[in-house]
Amino acid sequence: MAANTPNIVIILADDLGYGDITCYNPDSKIPTPNLDRLAAGGVRATDAHSPAAVCSPTRYGLLTGRYPWRGILKQGVVAPWGTSILERDRLNIPLLLRGYGYATGCFGKWHLGLTWQTKDGKAPVPVGKGLSNVDFTKTIKDGPTERGFDTWFGVDAPNFPPYVYIQDDKTVGIPDTHVEKAFQLNRPGPSLKNWNLERILPDVGRKAAQWITDQAKAKKPYFAYIPLPSPHYPIVPTKAWQGTTAAGAYGDFVAQTDAVIGEILQAIKDSGTEENTLVIFTSDNGPEVAGEVKPGVYERIGLSNHDSRGGLRGVKRDLWEGGHRVPFIAKWPAKLPSGTTTAETLCHTDIFATIAGIVGSPVLENAGEDSIDMVPALRGGAGGRRKIPTIHQSGDGKLAIRDGSWVYIDHVTGQNNGANGEPAALRTPDHGQPGELFNLSKDPREQTNLYAKDGGRAMRMKAQLEAIKTAGRSVPAQGSKRRDIGIGAKPIAGAEVIIDGSRQMLDDKWTYWQGPRFRSSMPIKWPVVTDPVDGGTCVKTDDPAAAGGVYGAADIVTKAVYRDFRLHIEFWIGGPGGNSGVYLQNRYEIQICDGDRTSHGLGAVINETPAPYHMYKGIGKWNSYDIVFRAARFAGGRMVEKPITTIYLNGQRVHTNVRINQVWGGPFSGVDGGNDDGKGITDTPQGLKLQCEGHDVRYRNAWIKPMMLSKADTEF
Numbered sequence: 111m112a113a114n115t116p117n118i119v120i121i122l123a124d125d126l127g128y129g130d131i132t133c134y135n136p137d138s139k140i141p142t143p144n145l146d147r148l149a150a151g152g153v154r155a156t157d158a159h160s161p162a163a164v165c166s167p168t169r170y171g172l173l174t175g176r177y178p179w180r181g182i183l184k185q186g187v188v189a190p191w192g193t194s195i196l197e198r199d200r201l202n203i204p205l206l207l208r209g210y211g212y213a214t215g216c217f218g219k220w221h222l223g224l225t226w227q228t229k230d231g232k233a234p235v236p237v238g239k240g241l242s243n244v245d246f247t248k249t250i251k252d253g254p255t256e257r258g259f260d261t262w263f264g265v266d267a268p269n270f271p272p273y274v275y276i277q278d279d280k281t282v283g284i285p286d287t288h289v290e291k292a293f294q295l296n297r298p299g300p301s302l303k304n305w306n307l308e309r310i311l312p313d314v315g316r317k318a319a320q321w322i323t324d325q326a327k328a329k330k331p332y333f334a335y336i337p338l339p340s341p342h343y344p345i346v347p348t349k350a351w352q353g354t355t356a357a358g359a360y361g362d363f364v365a366q367t368d369a370v371i372g373e374i375l376q377a378i379k380d381s382g383t384e385e386n387t388l389v390i391f392t393s394d395n396g397p398e399v400a401g402e403v404k405p406g407v408y409e410r411i412g413l414s415n416h417d418s419r420g421g422l423r424g425v426k427r428d429l430w431e432g433g434h435r436v437p438f439i440a441k442w443p444a445k446l447p448s449g450t451t452t453a454e455t456l457c458h459t460d461i462f463a464t465i466a467g468i469v470g471s472p473v474l475e476n477a478g479e480d481s482i483d484m485v486p487a488l489r490g491g492a493g494g495r496r497k498i499p500t501i502h503q504s505g506d507g508k509l510a511i512r513d514g515s516w517v518y519i520d521h522v523t524g525q526n527n528g529a530n531g532e533p534a535a536l537r538t539p540d541h542g543q544p545g546e547l548f549n550l551s552k553d554p555r556e557q558t559n560l561y562a563k564d565g566g567r568a569m570r571m572k573a574q575l576e577a578i579k580t581a582g583r584s585v586p587a588q589g590s591k592r593r594d595i596g597i598g599a600k601p602i603a604g605a606e607v608i609i610d611g612s613r614q615m616l617d618d619k620w621t622y623w624q625g626p627r628f629r630s631s632m633p634i635k636w637p638v639v640t641d642p643v644d645g646g647t648c649v650k651t652d653d654p655a656a657a658g659g660v661y662g663a664a665d666i667v668t669k670a671v672y673r674d675f676r677l678h679i680e681f682w683i684g685g686p687g688g689n690s691g692v693y694l695q696n697r698y699e700i701q702i703c704d705g706d707r708t709s710h711g712l713g714a715v716i717n718e719t720p721a722p723y724h725m726y727k728g729i730g731k732w733n734s735y736d737i738v739f740r741a742a743r744f745a746g747g748r749m750v751e752k753p754i755t756t757i758y759l760n761g762q763r764v765h766t767n768v769r770i771n772q773v774w775g776g777p778f779s780g781v782d783g784g785n786d787d788g789k790g791i792t793d794t795p796q797g798l799k800l801q802c803e804g805h806d807v808r809y810r811n812a813w814i815k816p817m818m819l820s821k822a823d824t825e826f
């Protein structure tokens with residue numbers, strides 16, 4: 111059951127308005143030929159929304175499929191030096207795609223928070239004179255590379271310190287110069303000497319394009335998330351772009367943004383992967399109006415007759431449409447129509463379920479709570495309508511609900527920009543009611559507040575909003591349709607049950623692995639104990655010989671031996687640590703170890719992949735592995751193909767056809783222990799081994815089916 115794994119590229123502009131690009135606004139004063147061409151080759155959505163009208167919450171919603179106000183950040187954005195709002199143990203798009211074998215790269219502005227290590231162990235100094243207490247020689251924690259991305263190049267935010275590039279989890283050079291607050295740099299802080307703001311956009315584009323080129327060569331599906339720093343301020347078009355448009359420096363910067371996007375699209379084309387690559391282009395919120403951008407949206411209308419709002423009401427931070435209705439173009443030559451538009455309501459939170467649907471992943475509990483597959487809408491025709499309301503969020507965390515053509519703003523006004531906001535001349539007379547209600551099909555510019563006239567509808571929509579808030583999700587967890595994977599999975603045809611919680615089966619089908627450190631003695635000492643969650647019985651890794659964590663002293667192994675196989679096994683960890691493990695073919699450990707998130711941690715293909723710890727349910731809960739393993743192949747006594755495996759943890763695919771390069775456990779670990787310092791792989795079928803180190807780890811419902819996989823493919 112091979113997944114459909116197109117390449118996926120998400121390009122997220124920053125503060126680009128609905129009316130900034132020509133294919134959305136024929137009166138735009140900014141040429142955007144590359145985006146117009148993208149739209150001509152794909153689907154252009156006219157009613158797409160960012161989940162919030164500011165940066166950080168939109169990014170959260172896009173990557174998780176969950177409304178940002180359900181998380182820890184209830185309003186505003188992550189402050190300079192602020193910590194991550196993207197939960198470590200939540201499934202997100204890169205983590206999901208990594209499970210399906212994708213290379214994952216992030217290029218550009220993160221702005222979801224990072225953990226900076228400091229010289230004094232205190233929190234980073236956010237403002238003030240002099241340099242911060244951050245130790246830039248140390249790694250940065252909780253960034254993209256700890257949230258599912260293999261690599262990151264970019265900046266936290268171009269207008270926030272530190273003014274320096276970050277590659278993966280380190281700054282590129284030490285920012286050892288202090289800069290003051292200035293126009294376009296609205297926070298003082300450490301900077302690289304001669305930091306050049308103009309370079310950020312082109313450098314990000316170049317790095318993204320190069321990475322795409324490299325991944326295409328490596329023949330791995332790729333996911334590139336490219337949150338561009340532009341046209342957010344600093345408004346810094348390079349010299350070649352200055353004065354090229356009739357919309358001032360802002361227009362020039364948008365035009366350059368279009369050109370950088372063109373370079374990325376060209377790299378996709380040149381790599382030969384265009385046909386089966388889904389490109390999504392959108393913006394994280396409406397156009398900027400605040401003091402750092404001069405002239406702002408409203409001033410530009412007067413100065414250049416360019417309306418970044420595209421005639422909508424409101425700007426960045428506002429709950430009116432201009433705050434969050436954004437350009438949205440999806441192009442995927444292999445699967446989507448070209449040159450069409452859709453008027454269905456879409457939200458960035460829908461990207462999660464869309465991608466999950468494409469690769470065939472279920473949307474499980476605690477993931478994608480506000481996400482529905484948008485492919486039907488993008489394809490057009492019946493069935494594409496968003497069947498659930500969409501929630502909008504303002505800069506200060508106020509909410510609005512959109513249902514069909516109606517929008518109810520649960521706020522005195524849709525306005526969140528204070529003195530910088532809507533000029534008095536544009537204001538409607540009914541400004542200042544307890545809420546605002548508009549019928550967008552008749553009043554797309556939100557000029558007539560129907561709150562007083564249709565209070566019943568307003569109250570019903572408010573109740574609907576409250577219900578969505580309380581429910582914790584706006585779409586039910588779709589769940590897995592597969593009954594052969596995850597907790598409680600029944601043995602498939604041809605599988606043999608090897609742990610049913612009975613003493614007899616333990617004694618019949620298992621024995622001790624008598625390796626170099628074996629200390630126990632038959633019969634097996636592991637006890638059969640009560641299942642602490644569901645009643646019944648299970649098997650506990652508890653043997654006096656292994657007390658204190660003696661490695662290899664009392665591990666058990668199946669009497670039957672296997673080459674290729676499919677395995678289901680459920681495990682429960684009783685306390686912190688709890689080191690055990692499943693050794694595939696008595697060689698390759700898949701850890702069962704609470705607290706270990708490293709590449710030898712829980713669920714990792716040991717030392718070959720990161721740990722998919724986000725899918726682990728934690729202490730005191732049952733977890734499950736479903737694994738297909740294909741043994742190494744030998745010809746004439748020499749290994750010609752390495753072992754590979756595909757693994758699900760708790761019903762979610764976490765590894766696809768991962769190649770195992772060596773036996774990692776060392777000389778005391780398995781059948782090949784004496785070969786090549788413990789690294790060597792031999793052509794000897796072996797049993798399934800379970801590790802015992804004197805911890806309270808329990809097993810139940812394990813079954814295994816021998817297989818014969820002719821091709822090097824373990825997907826299932």
Ligand SMILES: [Ca+2]
Binds near residue numbers: 124125165395
């Ligand atoms: Ca933004």
Ligand SMILES: [Ca+2]
Binds near residue numbers: 690701702
């Ligand atoms: Ca272990």
